[in-house]
Amino acid sequence: MRIRIDVNLRFSQNLTGWYHQNKRDLPWRNTNDPYKIWISEIMLQQTRVDTVIPYYEHFLEQFPTIYDLADADQQQVLKCWEGLGYYSRARNMHQAAKTVVKEFNGRIPDSYEKITSLKGVGPYTASAILSIAFQKKFAVVDGNVIRVLARYFGITDDIRSAKTKKRIQQHADELISEKKPGDFNQALMELGATVCKPGNPLCGECPLSTGCVAAASAKTDRIPYKSPSKKVPHHHIAVGLIVNDRNELLIALRPNESMLGGLWEFPGGKQEAGESLKKTVKRELKEELGISVEIFKKFDELKHAYSHFKITMHAYWCKIHSGEPAPKSSQKIEWASLEKIHSYPFPKANKTLIEKLQTMENGDLTRFRES
DNA sequence: AAGACGGGGCG
DNA sequence: CGCCCAGTCTT
Numbered sequence: 001m002r003i004r005i006d007v008n009l010r011f012s013q014n015l016t017g018w019y020h021q022n023k024r025d026l027p028w029r030n031t032n033d034p035y036k037i038w039i040s041e042i043m044l045q046q047t048r049v050d051t052v053i054p055y056y057e058h059f060l061e062q063f064p065t066i067y068d069l070a071d072a073d074q075q076q077v078l079k080c081w082e083g084l085g086y087y088s089r090a091r092n093m094h095q096a097a098k099t100v101v102k103e104f105n106g107r108i109p110d111s112y113e114k115i116t117s118l119k120g121v122g123p124y125t126a127s128a129i130l131s132i133a134f135q136k137k138f139a140v141v142d143g144n145v146i147r148v149l150a151r152y153f154g155i156t157d158d159i160r161s162a163k164t165k166k167r168i169q170q171h172a173d174e175l176i177s178e179k180k181p182g183d184f185n186q187a188l189m190e191l192g193a194t195v196c197k198p199g200n201p202l203c204g205e206c207p208l209s210t211g212c213v214a215a216a217s218a219k220t221d222r223i224p225y226k227s228p229s230k231k232v233p234h235h236h237i238a239v240g241l242i243v244n245d246r247n248e249l250l251i252a253l254r255p256n257e258s259m260l261g262g263l264w265e266f267p268g269g270k271q272e273a274g275e276s277l278k279k280t281v282k283r284e285l286k287e288e289l290g291i292s293v294e295i296f297k298k299f300d301e302l303k304h305a306y307s308h309f310k311i312t313m314h315a316y317w318c319k320i321h322s323g324e325p326a327p328k329s330s331q332k333i334e335w336a337s338l339e340k341i342h343s344y345p346f347p348k349a350n351k352t353l354i355e356k357l358q359t360m361e362n363g364d365l366t367r368f369r370e371s
Numbered sequence: 372a373a374g375a376c377g378g379g380g381c382g
Numbered sequence: 383c384g385c386c387c388a389g390t391c392t393t
Contacts, residue, residue, distance in 0.1 A: 044388040051379065052388090085377025088391075122390045142388045162372070189388050198386060199382070229385080259376065305383095307376055348378065 144192025154213030
């Protein structure tokens, strides 16, 4: 037992020693504010550091305290999240801020049970906040830790399986240092992000290479092992561009519980089997808004990849033939000028379309209304 | 246990 | 074009 402890201590010392020499200067490393740590951890879920940094800075300018966030409109929060993806993170975090203000007197809780009761805070985020902001001994297991420890211990099991992740969690629990658990966690993740990378790991610079099974046996290209992923389907989406007499475009709000919930879009939908794209637009606008439209010109098409399917989006200029646009379910609609449209949060594909409209039409939609 | 859920960067 | 990323929630 004595030996085991010494081995773990050496692991931890080598790791944290390397960390103090090589850690990046990141915005959320200059604070002890649990609120700011929390924001950073939510943003960092499935998202790279370089992507997060500007969003983090801007978000905290908009919402300096948890009270500012709790009091904000969801649209304002989502606008700050626009382009970051996984928008349920923003909706859940907004809800959690309200919960903290209401139930916990504005203080982010420091117990595992209470903090995981917050929307969007799972095992990883709870452990990250508790260790980094509150110096509590909870080991994080994220994609980096999985890769580093799978290689170090030579774990060849499928990392998709819950059993493998549990096994790695147990290793992390045993290795984590008493003194500075937050630094230990960040060090392991930092190592995974900058040295023990998925491809071409820099084993020559690694403080753990001495004891690493994968490095010793030249198996870093096969560990961690991940079972093959399924092929994702490809859909065709057809949307309508409708301009009113005030030179404004018709946009619709997506329901909160749907994909991209709380963001805006040009009305339209998925092409069905044996259906022409123009027919798709007509059908969707009839179903969603209760209007009959005439289609007179294709504006553009673009490809976009989501996590579980791909789309080609086709945009058509339309004219309302009969009916007044009215949202069918709880969804809202609005008319937005090309200037004002930037104040609404849009998902990437729609935003790309808007940017193309902006450059090609130079803010003037008149001729498409009249042709 | 498996699927839903974005977007960007890299080979 | 496919894989991966400081994961969580739902079914």
